[in-house]
Amino acid sequence: MKRNFFHRYLSAKVLPIWTILLIDVFIIVISSLLAYALRYDFRSIFLESSTIDKTILWTVVVNLIFFRVFRTYSNVLRFSSFVDIMRIFVSLTVSYALLMITSVLTESYLEFNLAPVSVLFMSYIISFAMMACSRVIVKTFFEALNFDGTHSANVFIYGAKEAGVNIAKALRVNLRNHYRLRGFIADEPELINKVMMGVRVFPNDDTLIDVLNDRDVQTIIISPAKMEELKKSDMADRLLVHNIKLMTAPPLSEWNGQALSRTQLKEIQIEDLLQRNPIEIDIHKVASHLEGKRVMITGAAGSIGSEIMRQVASFNPYKLILVDQAETPLHDIRLELQDRWRDIDAETIIADISNATRMEDIFREFKPQYIFHAAAYKHVPMMEDNVSESIQVNVFGTRTVADLAVKYGAEKFVMISTDKAVNPTNVMGCSKRICEIYVQSLAKKLQKEGGH
Template sequence: MSNLIHNFLSNRVLSRFTIFVIDILMIMFSCLVMYLMRYGFVGLTPEVRADGITLGVILVFVNSITFILFRTFSGILRFSSFSDLMRITYALMLGYGFTYLAIIILKRYHPGFYLDDITFISVFFLNTFLMIFSRILTKEVYEFITGRDVKPVNVFIYGTKEAGISVAKALKGNSEFNYRVLGFISDESQMVGKELMGITIYANNENIFRTLESKDVKTIIVSPQQMEEIKNSDLLSNFVDHNISLLTTVPLNEWNGMIMSKEQLKDVQIEDLLPRDPIHINMLKIASNIEGKRVMVTGAAGSIGSEIVRQVANFNPYSIILIDQAETPLHDMRLELKDKWRELRAEIIVADVSNASRMERIFSRTRPQYIFHAAAYKHVPMMEDNVSESVQTNILGTKIVADLAVKYNADKFVMVSTDKAVNPSNVMGCSKRICEIYVQSLAKYIAKSGKRTTQFITTRFGNVLGSNGSVIPLFREQIKNGGPVTVTHPEIIRYFMTIPEACQLVLEAGAMGKGGEIYIFDMGKPVKILDLAKRMIRLSGSRNIKIEFTGLRHGEKLYEELLNIAEHTKPTYHEKIMIADVREYEYEEVNRKINALIHASYEYDDMRTVKKMKEVVPEFRSINSPFEAVDRLLEKISEKESFVPVPKDKG
């Protein structure tokens, strides 16, 4: 029998019209019951019955309108939420309010009509009770019958402020979640021991784990505001060591209609726990630069380029031109733009930035005013093995796009660089440093001409979380497969920033730049990769994942620098953006050396090409790489050139 009821409740949904009719019948039933209680069968004279019928007709007519306005019948009864009950209350209050006004007018023209206020208010409260109670009863019966085989998950909520309370209300008022809140955790001593929503608040101390164990709680939901507390303390390690899993939600202002959905409740990721302060940007300044402009993004299908596209799309550009040579991810971006920004003029172009004639045609037709140049090969070991491709795509591609920006009078050219360009130890980092040198020298050359033309801005930052091929997705996949997790060196450290944060700073730096600056970003504290791996393993709940050290890869440093030792920084109005005070180069010399380098790259002689790169960037010293031989060769040449023989005394 229970199975039959279970199947019926699970598969049958009352139509909206049926629910509407039931609600109307409740209005009529409420009138009938209250009139019987007020007058009894004896007191229901024909006049009283006529007045009662009139009241019922008015209530049905007016409330039918308010029910339609508030869509009180649109939900599924067994999944009624707190918001559904509030809609019913608002609809009835409005409906009965208008009915009361109608009765006052009716009494003025028909003095014989009698209805006392107590009876009217009683009808309202009984009607409200019946409609709300019917939803709650249906919900409880459904959950009782269908939920006996599904044991709810006991949880505590970390946080007793607005966000924590909102999470608790969402879990209690929505059967979409199978969680039972048994307690709150608070860092505020004045809150400990009190009750919130009938649930006890516990202190965040060593006793909390005994409490969690006694209540069979294996999950803690961390309110968004408390994530900073978790991030900057040992709480994560303590929770994970006690086999407690952590969940969190998106910020309160991102809840749909202030109601939390299941998709907004997520596992705490390692990205949420890295020590980073929130980024704030000047939205008005960025909007004034981009709104109504023709914007080009190269490398638009990559991790950084695609996020720049998303953020630019929100600033109402006249059009946006996406350029990348990766067909499939570029197609994915096309679909995303059509889905989220249907009104945006977007041109999707498959092209290689190192193809001069192709880029010339694109510029002559699209005439971009604002260019974000993110196209580049970025993987250090790959570029150590493919030197010529690094030169042709990173350096030649940048040179072509920058020169075309000047030729077609673009307003701004913003180049995305990397911390690996500082004292480069690998081909990829050196290629980006050469790009920086070319762009800055070109900006200086243009400034000397006195013409108002393209402003060149360079942005330099470290690793971004979750980018294609980065360490966190790799570790996550290795943990998923049971390990081992591979770390190159126990002492290696890196700076990290989220992709949206990095792109926001790129946009702000582009807005503030006047031309020729190299902006560096405050990346926060560096993170030890070994500690990152350990945290990810603990966060996954796994216990037997091993960590293996594989040794530094070709060209890889133990740590990255955001500034050359000889460089200094100047502040800007944004606390996280500084201007690097770097050595400047003359355009003619730089252009000559870069042209020679590009020409050498087409011979595919890696040693000769790297030698040319080191001539442009003397501080480029290869580490853990076959190109260390080039450094030794250059040192010998330098020693010979510096040696001046002393003439012998003929006497």
Template sequence: MNKFLENYLSNRVLSRMSILIIDILIILFSTLTMYFLRFGFEGLTTQVKADGITTTFVLVFFNVISFLIFKTFSGVLRFSAFSDLVRIIYALTLGYFISFICLMVIKKVDPTFTVSNTIHFATYVLNVLLMIFSRIVVKEVYESITGKPQKATNIFIYGTKQAGISLAKAIRGNREFKYKVLGFITDEDNMVGKNLLGLTIYANNENLFRVLEAKDVKTVIVSPHKMDQIRNSPLLENFVDHNISLLTTSPVNEWNGTLTGKEQLKDIQIEDLLPRNPININLMEIAAHIEGKRVMVTGAAGSIGSEIVRQVASFNPFNIILIDQAETPLHDMRLELQKKWIDINTNIIVADVGNATRMERIFAKTRPQYIFHAAAYKHVPMMEDNVSESIQTNVLGTKILADLAVKYGAQKFVMISTDKAVNPSNVMGCSKRISEIYVQSLSRHLEKNGQKTTQFITTRFGNVLGSNGSVIPLFREQIKNGGPLTVTHPEIIRYFMTIPEACQLVLEAGSMGKGGEIYLFDMGKPVKILDLAKRMIRLSGSQNIKIEFTGLRHGEKLYEELLNASENTIKTHHEKIMIARVREYEYEKVKDQIEELIEISYQYDDMRTVKKMKEIVPEFQSINSPYEAVDRLLEKLEDKESVKIQDAFSI
């Protein structure tokens, strides 16, 4: 029977005219009721004949006009909201006020006509109550008949502020959500035990889990503003220990008037729980640098490059030149731009940044004013095995782009570097450090010679969450497959930042840079990878997933640094961005050394190439790598040289 009524009511809606007629009948009923209460049954007929017909007609006429103005009958009664009830009050107040003025005018024209102010006001109050009551009754009856699906999941909502209340209302009013809200959780002592939307508020303590078990609650939806408390407290572990799954939503202001389950109600991810403070950037300053400019992004199909493209697109550039040699991801980026930023002119170019002739043609045609250089090989173990490719893309590609930026008068060149460039222990990190050295020395060289046309800025940060090939997607896939999770070392730690956060700071640093700086980003607290793996297993709710230690990979450190021992930092106006004081290099010498390194790389002699890299960056000490042999060779040469010098002094 309930199923029949549910289907019947779901497919039928009262017409506007029907609702208007019901509201008119409520006016008539309110008027007659007040006359009856005032004059009794015997006097009702006489009084209505004398003045009641005129009064009723005036009330109906002006209230109908008011209903038309406020559109009180245009909604669906069973989905009435608070705003609909407020409109009813406004409409009746206006209608009764105009009616009263009209009745006063009639009384002045016809002294025999009587108007009772008490009856008029009492009719207004009763009319308001009955119309509001009619909406509430229809809504409650519909919800009691249809209710939630029989297989609805019992849930609690963590959060009693406006976001939590809005979340509860959205879930109650949307049958797409197969959830039944049974209570709220709060951290505020003064809220415990009170009722909210007819539901009890419970304290966040050990007793909570007994309540959840008694009410058969296996899911808690965390209000968006409570995510920071979840992130920085043991609450997550408490929920997981009791087999409670956690969901969250996007902020209320992103709901676009409604909350949809598929898009905005989601499982809490490990990225949501890592300790990070929000990042604020100077949007006006960034917009001033990018708006109306020709912006080039290399590595535009990668994790960082694609997010830079998205953020740049929001600042209304004249056009964006996307360069990458990964055809399929670049095509996906084209489709995304066509869908979201159809008005922005784009140049989608498949090209290798290490191809000087190709890049020269691109610069000559597009004349970029602002360059974000994110194209690079980044995977440490891969580059240990492919040394020459690391040099030809990371070093040569950067040199070609930097030289062309000067030749074609680009205003800014922002290079994306890495924390692995500090005291590098692997080929990839050293290749990025050499790129930093070339860009910075070129900037100083141009400044000294009064030729500074391009501002060269380097940004250096650690791992980004969810980037291609990073540890979190790997762990997620391993959990999906039932494990084991592979961790290289029990003590290994890394800094993490989300891709949007990193790119926001890149844009901020680019706007504040004057040329020659290496900007460091405050990455927050380092995260132990073993703890990360454990937390992801707990968060997934999976059982009996093991963790295996595979040993450090070639070139891998236990921890990464953002500065080496001889460097320090200068603060900027942004609390999360600092300038590194680093050793400066002579441009002509660096240029010759790098050109020699590039030439050697084309001989594909890895040992010789790495030896040259170590000559350019003396702090490059290989770890867990076959190139440790080069370090030992250089140490012997240094010892021999030292002996020669001592012998010379003794003579």
């Protein structure tokens, strides 16, 4: 019963003011006794009992007055911060300065010894240390008693500057039962591998997925300051492909002076990352085009190609021709088809789209009516180091597939491009822009000739 009482008491959301005052008064008394013990070498402390009582009485009274003036007891202990510690420091400094000045004056002019100045100074140091520590201890007890990490999710925060740190503090204080901070992600070189709030800052590069997997992280909270960068980079694509949940928190100005709540953390949708209004797709119209058709998907084992496959499969095509050069991922796609769409006739073909002879054999055999061309090298840093492969696959491969689509009478050819092709600044973006220009030029030529 006693244990339950103390557990309920220490688990309270806010400790009563009188409890905080009582703790502080107790600390003042203990610090005075310890100061006398240190000053008189512990052995002769009781010889000074005549002044101890007066010292404790006056020290408590004066400190209570300035506790009231500076309201050192008014903060919520679980939110104790540097500002609260400074308020205690100022209150104690003023109190003990007044006591020491009074002690010197009374001894000089009234022959009344309030307390030795050395005792008061030591009491001041001890009381400040103990009061500061008491805040930390009570805060730690509160967090320990109210922490249930059974269902908490490991999270990273993208953004290691002020906005990201504010979110991290809110997670530690208010949402620690739901989220466990495991690290920060930063773009700034000066922050990489630094330690902030007890966790490392990791780079936003190709190693990020491995880092997340090693730490069992399935959620990343995006700092409001990083949302624009997220929209302009391929980071979201890389994370969403690996089923990493992306969430965002509102700017600090929208917290309205309150603590961050779980409901304010919103999962980011694909539409949030578009820098335009989302396009509404007419599903019935799409179904009327694809149902009963021979549909080819290049790059079918990739992140985009595999999702196109799933969407097309739901429209009951006559045949799926899935082309990719990656053996293992394509095998996984085949198993998925056998599990979810057993009735669909599907061919999984390992081929390099830049191999014109091999691709012509495939077109000659299957004569696809609809072609979704998603095969391409897409990782920007890798393509900077492998320019020839980027041109060979992205440019020549696209030309091969597009020309064969015309040659074998395909009804529709859809090339999957990228936002990196808009005013390209890297090899991958340039290669995709060349593909766009070629396909557009080919389409215009066919229109003039009265073809497709």
